[in-house]
Amino acid sequence: MDTTSVWRATAPGPGFAMLQDDLQCDVLVVGGGITGVTTALLLAEQGRKVVLLEAGDIGGGTTGHSTGNLYVTTSQGLSEIASQWGADVAREVVTQRKAAMDFVEVQSRRNPQAAFTRCNLFLWARDAADQDGIEQERQALLEAGCLVRMDDAVPAGLPAPVGRVLVLQDQAQFQPQAYVSDLAQRAVRAGASLHEHSRVVELDLKTRTALTATGSVKAGEIVLATHSPKGVHLVHAEMPVHREYVVAFEAGAQDPGPGIFWWQGEEGLSIRMLGHEGRRYLIVAGPEQTTGTHNAKAALMAVEQLAGKFLQPGQPLYRWSAQNYRSHDGLPYIGRDHSGCFIATGFSTDGLTWGTLAARSIAAQLAGQADPFAERCAPGRFTPVKGARTLVEENVTTLKTLVQDYLTRSQHEHLSSLAAGDSAIVEAEGETFAAYRAPDGELFAVSPVCTHMGCKVRWNSVETSWDCPCHGSRFRPDGTVVEGPAVTPLRRKQVQLG
Numbered sequence: 156m157d158t159t160s161v162w163r164a165t166a167p168g169p170g171f172a173m174l175q176d177d178l179q180c181d182v183l184v185v186g187g188g189i190t191g192v193t194t195a196l197l198l199a200e201q202g203r204k205v206v207l208l209e210a211g212d213i214g215g216g217t218t219g220h221s222t223g224n225l226y227v228t229t230s231q232g233l234s235e236i237a238s239q240w241g242a243d244v245a246r247e248v249v250t251q252r253k254a255a256m257d258f259v260e261v262q263s264r265r266n267p268q269a270a271f272t273r274c275n276l277f278l279w280a281r282d283a284a285d286q287d288g289i290e291q292e293r294q295a296l297l298e299a300g301c302l303v304r305m306d307d308a309v310p311a312g313l314p315a316p317v318g319r320v321l322v323l324q325d326q327a328q329f330q331p332q333a334y335v336s337d338l339a340q341r342a343v344r345a346g347a348s349l350h351e352h353s354r355v356v357e358l359d360l361k362t363r364t365a366l367t368a369t370g371s372v373k374a375g376e377i378v379l380a381t382h383s384p385k386g387v388h389l390v391h392a393e394m395p396v397h398r399e400y401v402v403a404f405e406a407g408a409q410d411p412g413p414g415i416f417w418w419q420g421e422e423g424l425s426i427r428m429l430g431h432e433g434r435r436y437l438i439v440a441g442p443e444q445t446t447g448t449h450n451a452k453a454a455l456m457a458v459e460q461l462a463g464k465f466l467q468p469g470q471p472l473y474r475w476s477a478q479n480y481r482s483h484d485g486l487p488y489i490g491r492d493h494s495g496c497f498i499a500t501g502f503s504t505d506g507l508t509w510g511t512l513a514a515r516s517i518a519a520q521l522a523g524q525a526d527p528f529a530e531r532c533a534p535g536r537f538t539p540v541k542g543a544r545t546l547v548e549e550n551v552t553t554l555k556t557l558v559q560d561y562l563t564r565s566q567h568e569h570l571s572s573l574a575a576g577d578s579a580i581v582e583a584e585g586e587t588f589a590a591y592r593a594p595d596g597e598l599f600a601v602s603p604v605c606t607h608m609g610c611k612v613r614w615n616s617v618e619t620s621w622d623c624p625c626h627g628s629r630f631r632p633d634g635t636v637v638e639g640p641a642v643t644p645l646r647r648k649q650v651q652l653g
């Protein structure tokens with residue numbers, strides 16, 4: 156299935172050359188999403204020698220597959236942060252996230268393609284049981300000094316609420332791909348060296364050297380802006396990983412206009428509009444699903460069905476999916492961790508703002524400036540009381556996967572009976588294969604054992620990938636890494652047919 160997002164289809168990437176050299180620099184940034192590109196720009200503007208290596212295209216990771224909304228609260232709710240950390244930290248979160256949003260607004264002034272628009276965020280429920288949560292969020296936002304009001308209705312074309320509608324004023328939305336492409340070009344003009352299609356395949360932390368297939372970079376400091384840090388990091392054990400499915404439809408007759416529309420509850424959807432070259436798109440994201448344990452096609456179809464039932468859109472034009480990594484206590488992990496590298500992760504689905512904040516924080520820390528919020532987000536923090544419940548509940552997935560995969564028998568299939576487009580975990584000649592036959596008949600067989608920490612991968616039928624339920628590494632049918640903490644591809648296996 157083509158999973159190009161509407162953002163990537165409507166904004167060209169910058170098109171930088173692959174690394175083909177051995178470079179030395181002050182700071183190496185690995186990853187060209189909003190976190191890495193903003194970091195590279197800020198460090199280059201400080202006069203540092205910066206190299207950024209991106210495995211694919213700038214913005215081609217989660218940033219270019221998000222929903223492009225910017226807000227001071229978080230998708231789990233500011234009330235969650237207030238109840239875990241207290242009202243002072245909730246206020247601090249709002250102040251810091253607002254500063255990051257304002258930064259994005261200033262950067263977007265020079266770039267009309269970024270389509271930065273101030274708008275309201277609407278939060279409502281269609282089930283009376285969810286109304287309490289909305290009231291708690293109102294309280295938390297008011298206590299944190301936000302501009303909030305309660306309305307009786309949502310804008311035209313949206314599913315009607317059962318109770319009152321929370322309206323958080325002065326939030327924003329933009330075109331994330333157009334935004335990062337522009338920032339990347341500006342980073343180059345400020346002196347940074349950016350390379351696309353330059354995946355880091357080996358990282359020597361002692362010599363601070365990164366290797367790609369065609370070059371190397373030796374750096375004084377390394378920033379892992381790879382969404383989830385590559386390799387083995389303590390934070391992986393603390394972060395549940397989820398995927399979400401998004402569809403951009405041709406807009407129907409009803410157009411709610413600018414706004415972030417969050418319909419809470421089991422059938423809840425995140426909804427927004429996008430205008431591009433005279434065409435209107437309705438963008439709908441569905442509930443999150445635990446990576447590697449759900450039926451991807453069914454999850455995508457559920458979004459289309461819900462949208463069709465409640466929003467009456469036109470044709471679906473773009474379908475995509477992306478992954479989020481949630482911290483155990485509601486705050487992201489930003490800063491230097493035990494590896495000696497800077498990391499920036501645990502953003503949940505709020506990382507366009509957290510990622511911008513992370514870049515500013517890392518640039519400030521490297522410049523020796525004090526950043527009190529950085530201590531709150533330090534990756535080494537451990538808050539057993541505040542985060543213990545989430546950690547225990549969510550880690551059950553990891554434990555179950557590690558144990559079950561090695562105790563239960565694999566599904567028995569014969570490689571030769573695998574039809575075009577089919578995938579299976581196959582046992583043959585005493586070996587286990589994760590096998591996929593492409594539509595053109597080519598057979599791919601790889602080891603099903605994730606190269607990160609040894610869990611067993613599961614098939615993702617929408618994105619044609621093997622996904623690991625433990626910490627979210629994803630691999631193409633030929634074993635190459637798509638995303639997540641794994642660095643090494645799944646081992647290719649020689650297949651004997653007949």
Ligand SMILES: Cc1cc2nc3c(=O)[nH]c(=O)nc-3n(C[C@H](O)[C@H](O)[C@H](O)COP(=O)(O)OP(=O)(O)OC[C@H]3O[C@@H](n4cnc5c(N)ncnc54)[C@H](O)[C@@H]3O)c2cc1C
Pocket residue numbers: 185186187188189190191208209210211212213214215216217218219220221222223224225226353354355356380381382385398399400401440476477478479499502503504505506507508509510638
């Ligand atoms: C469906 C969905 C919708 C979302 N919507 C919103 C939203 O509306 N608002 C919001 O604030 N947040 C949203 N988020 C979250 C947000 O998109 C992310 O948190 C944010 O984009 C993360 O940015 P990043 O730069 O850290 O990571 P990414 O954008 O994922 O960038 C990381 C980059 O690192 C590269 N990389 C990985 N490994 C290597 C390697 N070995 N070598 C070189 N490069 C490598 C990848 O190719 C990738 O481009 C959403 C998330 C999801 C899942």
Ligand code: FES
Pocket residue numbers: 605606607608609610623624625626627628639640641
């Ligand atoms: S991602 Fe960690 S074991 Fe697979």
